[in-house]
Amino acid sequence: VYGAICENLSKVGLAENTRVVLEKPIGSDLESSRxxxxxxxxxxxxxxxxRIDHYLGKETVQNLIALRFANSLFETQWNQNYISHVEITVAEQVGxxxxxxxxDKAGQLRDMIQNHLLQLLCLIAMDPPADLSADSIRDEKVKVLKALAPISPDGLTTQVVRGQYIAGYSAGKPVPGYLEEENSNTQSDTETFVALRADIRNWR
Structure with missing residues (x-):
């Protein structure tokens, strides 16, 4: 879709001196992303x-960099000596x-964790950038990603929990389970809930 849209923009003369913004998913794996x-x-x-992640446009997320690096009190204590762990939670009441x-093709891991929550993790754990340019912030994020400890096959049972919501009530109203949603495949094991522990191997 992206390629066809860009080609048509070019054909009608709208590609010159114009910026294009891509929102995820940009492919489903490395090959399709390339x-x-x-x-x-x-x-x-x-x-x-x-290439944007709309979560980074949220006001609270935008304020995170200022909170961390413009406030010397926070920055001097934003490390393992004062913080034992950080928990990032995104809880939604909708199906x-x-x-x-x-x-069902994506699941929560692809839909939320590998982009939105990974970006938040980087902003929380990164070192101060040389400046607030996109390149400098990106460079510090990459350092965090490289410092993430890989989850071993054994770790999949001790560091990761996957689940799928069932029928129940939300805000006092009955709601269907995932396998009862419209057009659902009752054999699907796609996760609608994920919790995982990430370990970052750096001094902070």
């Missing part, structure tokens, strides 16, 4: 291509609401 990027690059150079086709 194909999307290559298709877009035919019409938009890298300096006019923006998939008609998104079965997309969600």
């Amino acid at each position: 194909k999307v990027n290559d298709a877009v690059a035919q019409f938009f150079p890298e300096n006019r291509t923006y 998939i609401e008609g998104r079965w086709g997309y969600f």
Whole structure:
């Protein structure tokens, strides 16, 4: 879809001196992601291509960098000597609401953890950037990602919990279980809940 859209924008003269913004999912794996990027690059150079995570646009997230690095009190104590662990929770009261086709292929790991929550983890754990430019912030995020301890096969049973919601009540109203949603596949084992422990191997 991205490639076709960019091609058509170019055909009608809307690709020159224009920026393009891509929101996830940008492919479903490394190979398909590269194909999307290559298709877009035919019409938009890298300096006019923006890949965004809309979670980073939330006001609270935007304020996180200022909270951390503009406040010397927080920055001097934002480390393992004063903080034992950080828990990031995203709790929603809604189901998939008609998104079965997309969600069942993605699951919570792809839909939330590998992008939104990983970005939040980086902002929470990164060292101060040289400046507030996109490149400097990206460089510090990459350092955090490289410091993440891989989860071993054994760790999948001790560090990761997956679940799937069943029928119940939300805000006092009955709601169907995941396997009872419209157009659902009753054999699906796609996770609608994930909890995992991530360990970061750096001085902080």
